[in-house]
Amino acid sequence: MAKPRIIDADVHNAIAQPKDLLPYLPRAWHSYWLSAGPAYGGGWVSPISVLRKDAKTDDGGMPGSDPHYMLKHHFEKYGIDYGILTGSGILGISVNPNPDYANVLASAYNDWLIETWMKASPVYKGSILINHSDPQAAAKEIDRMAKHKDMVQVIMCSASRMLYGQRFFHPIYEAAERNGLPVAFHPGTEGRGISGPPTPSGYPTSYFEWHNILPINYMAHVNSLVCEGVFEKFPKLKVVAIEGGIAWLPHLMWRMDKNYKGLRDQVPWLKRLPSEYILEHIRLTTQPIEEPRNSEHLNQILDMVDAGRTVMFSSDYPHWDFDNPRMALAPIRKDLRSRILADNAMELYGLQDVPDSSPLATESSEGGVRP
Amino acid sequence: MSSPTARYPVCKVEDLKSEGRIITTVKGVEVGIFSVGDRYYAWRNMCPHGAAPVCEGVVCGTRLPSLVYEYKYGREQEILRCPWHGWEFDLTTGRHLVDQDVKLRGYPVEVAEGQLYLVM
Numbered sequence: 001m002a003k004p005r006i007i008d009a010d011v012h013n014a015i016a017q018p019k020d021l022l023p024y025l026p027r028a029w030h031s032y033w034l035s036a037g038p039a040y041g042g043g044w045v046s047p048i049s050v051l052r053k054d055a056k057t058d059d060g061g062m063p064g065s066d067p068h069y070m071l072k073h074h075f076e077k078y079g080i081d082y083g084i085l086t087g088s089g090i091l092g093i094s095v096n097p098n099p100d101y102a103n104v105l106a107s108a109y110n111d112w113l114i115e116t117w118m119k120a121s122p123v124y125k126g127s128i129l130i131n132h133s134d135p136q137a138a139a140k141e142i143d144r145m146a147k148h149k150d151m152v153q154v155i156m157c158s159a160s161r162m163l164y165g166q167r168f169f170h171p172i173y174e175a176a177e178r179n180g181l182p183v184a185f186h187p188g189t190e191g192r193g194i195s196g197p198p199t200p201s202g203y204p205t206s207y208f209e210w211h212n213i214l215p216i217n218y219m220a221h222v223n224s225l226v227c228e229g230v231f232e233k234f235p236k237l238k239v240v241a242i243e244g245g246i247a248w249l250p251h252l253m254w255r256m257d258k259n260y261k262g263l264r265d266q267v268p269w270l271k272r273l274p275s276e277y278i279l280e281h282i283r284l285t286t287q288p289i290e291e292p293r294n295s296e297h298l299n300q301i302l303d304m305v306d307a308g309r310t311v312m313f314s315s316d317y318p319h320w321d322f323d324n325p326r327m328a329l330a331p332i333r334k335d336l337r338s339r340i341l342a343d344n345a346m347e348l349y350g351l352q353d354v355p356d357s358s359p360l361a362t363e364s365s366e367g368g369v370r371p
Numbered sequence: 372m373s374s375p376t377a378r379y380p381v382c383k384v385e386d387l388k389s390e391g392r393i394i395t396t397v398k399g400v401e402v403g404i405f406s407v408g409d410r411y412y413a414w415r416n417m418c419p420h421g422a423a424p425v426c427e428g429v430v431c432g433t434r435l436p437s438l439v440y441e442y443k444y445g446r447e448q449e450i451l452r453c454p455w456h457g458w459e460f461d462l463t464t465g466r467h468l469v470d471q472d473v474k475l476r477g478y479p480v481e482v483a484e485g486q487l488y489l490v491m
Contacts, residue, residue, distance in 0.1 A: 167440065229440070232439050233439045261470060263457060264459065264468060264469050265433050265434040265459070268437045268442065269436070269438060
């Protein structure tokens with residue numbers, strides 16, 4: 001079998017129509033779902049929409065809503081061997097005020113994902129959606145779904161009432177570790193529902209301003225995960241910080257290491273420098289990759305975060321800030337590029353061989369036709 | 372050429388015990404003298420990190436390595452915390468608790484008939 005060349009760590013599969021979820025949702029919640037949707041409110045309007053204008057399905061459906069169209073339009077076009085599906089329009093259920101509703105929505109979405117996407121093609125790998133505001137229920141959902149071999153990680157929104165290192169969330173990490181799955185978080189609902197404001201000083205004015213500053217929430221969560229000893233308590237746990245950027249990480253690591261030398265006694269359970277926990281346990285995705293004027297600066301940053309083991313390619317298909325794997329990684333040094341395009345995700349998600357449906361799988365020799 | 376070493380009287384054991392620590396100048400170098408139990412240590416009064424007067428810092432214990440959310444206090448009076456950035460030094464070895472490569476400069480101390488001498 002050939003090894004994957006490109007694994008896309010952030011692909012958004014959408015629910016074509018709200019009614020599609022009804023077969024998986026308890027009857028008691030049907031009217032709520034049909035009238036309110038995921039209902040976490042607020043948000044900032046993008047002047048160019050969040051969805052790519054060219055990604056509508058053949059019959060005019062919502063971008064990302066048709067697994068067969070997505071195969072053609074995204075996977076085959078760019079030679080992507082696997083895509084980690086991260087959902088769309090439903091990730092923020094954790095910040096809906098009603099945890100019972102969020103719990104049933106998570107389960108309904110996961111069952112729908114298996115039936116609709118996992119069965120459509122082996123290139124699709126699923127993320128188990130959880131409601132992080134009810135960690136005990138989330139842990140049960142992880143145990144329930146982890147037996148599906150195509151579910152390769154746990155996912156929750158990065159917006160939250162509380163920082164992710166805090167013990168409230170530990171049942172989630174315990175369940176993920178027990179099942180050998182990484183826990184991913186994804187941005188987009190910061191400042192919505194019952195989450196805190198997206199900056200400590202309140203609400204940005206525009207979508208532009210909001211989007212620029214999303215990484216501060218990632219800094220806060222990563223800092224919290226390390227300081228609260230999550231990686232001492234769950235030494236096999238990996239956390240994937242999706243779509244949160246990369247260039248802030250050296251700053252955070254250095255600041256944490258420096259402060260650790262003076263303030264260690266507040267975190268006596270840490271046995272190593274904070275940066276060592278980060279590089280061992282945190283994984284980042286590329287999109288939206290930072291685009292400095294001097295591309296060598298990006299390579300330097302990638303070296304600072306040991307990108308050869310920590311960074312995975314992602315496209316964010318079909319969202320407006322999509323990164324084309326052939327263009328977006330061009331400034332990156334060759335030795336790092338293959339690690340980022342496939343190897344790091346192969347190792348994290350255990351995707352050693354290309355799937356059966358891939359053209360590479362049936363080729364007689366390694367290498368082949370695709371760029 | 373370095374000058375030959377010699378013994379310099381710095382204080383009486385009794386005074387050190389009552390004052391907790393003594394900072395004195397020997398051959399133009401500021402040195403802090405500390406007692407930990409029945410042993411004596413002398414460290415140069417300069418933090419290798421930011422050149423703070425480290426010997427003026429708090430002498431204390433600290434939280435020992437523990438499990439997550441456990442708090443175990445120990446090493447009472449064996450830790451010197453730099454007054455500027457709070458770096459913790461092991462008074463018995465001079466080493467920083469986190470970064471073993473960072474070390475205070477120390478001098479041998481000798482005791483004779485209730486008198487402490489610094490060897491420099």
